[in-house]
Amino acid sequence: MKITDTDYNTQGVTKYRVYAKIGAPATEADPYQEVTAPGSYGIDLSALSIYPANADPVHFLVVAFDADGRKSTPTVNDRSSVSWDMEGPNQPTGLTLVDNGDGTMKYLWSDQSTDDDLDHFVVYFNKGAEATPTNGAIMTGPYLKNYKGNNLLSGNNYILDRLGAQNGDVIHVTVYAVDQYGNQSEPAKASETFSGKVLAN
Structure with missing residues (x-):
């Protein structure tokens, strides 16, 4: 997953927390991965303590923090969901x-x-x-x-x-x-x- 925040340098963002939940919208009570590099950043979702099966809907919530620990109030733009994909593409043929x-x-x-x-x-x-x-x-x-x-x-x-x-x-x-x-x-x-x-x- 990649976080893209084009305003981080004018808003004093120093880190994010990415909350995740299977099958329902994520909240700040759910497991999260902390991201300490603001801007556009790929995160390793394997660090999250959730274990979706293939094709499960996984919902994410992103909360931004500044250097004083103040956090953003999430809006619709801070939420996303994906259909979890654990299957590889087709095997190359005709090699x-x-x-x-x-x-x-x-x-x-x-x-x-x-x-x-x-x-x-x-x-x-x-x-x-x-x-x-x-x-x-x-x-x-x-x-x-x-x-x-x-x-x-x-x-x-x-x-x-x-x-x-x-x-x-x-x-x-x-x-x-x-x-x-x-x-x-x-x-x-x-x-x-x-x-x-x-x-x-």
Whole structure:
């Protein structure tokens, strides 16, 4: 969630409290997250002691405070609600990894940009083992939601060189789609053997 307050610098705001409640309007008796950076600021809602299920309506109330502890009187503009989203976007489809035979490899997948809440992609590469976020794979991205892949060029610290890829090595790629709330899709995976040929000068 992001708080945007365009008047904070003329009103002496030093912090906010964001109250949250599931299924009904939030009040100042509900759990809250304190935000100490005024202006436009993203807050980590995981710190709130509420546990909505997917698609639950979650209501927020924002109260501003000045340096003397005086608080604002909330108006309709200080309230918001969302449908809680815990599901990732669709898994990327059509992922392929191709050895071009000239020291390069190409990875690409189908266009996923029509997913309603898709925000970006992240891509992992590894040599000799599946590319995962937890096994030392190289991550690239985030990429815009209309990104569909690229060449893995050899030379100048490109991915194949960072992996130390040589002739006969199996290269693995894993792609996750990520929505605007940070939820990840199921991974799309592909692998291919690298020919190891060097690009001509």
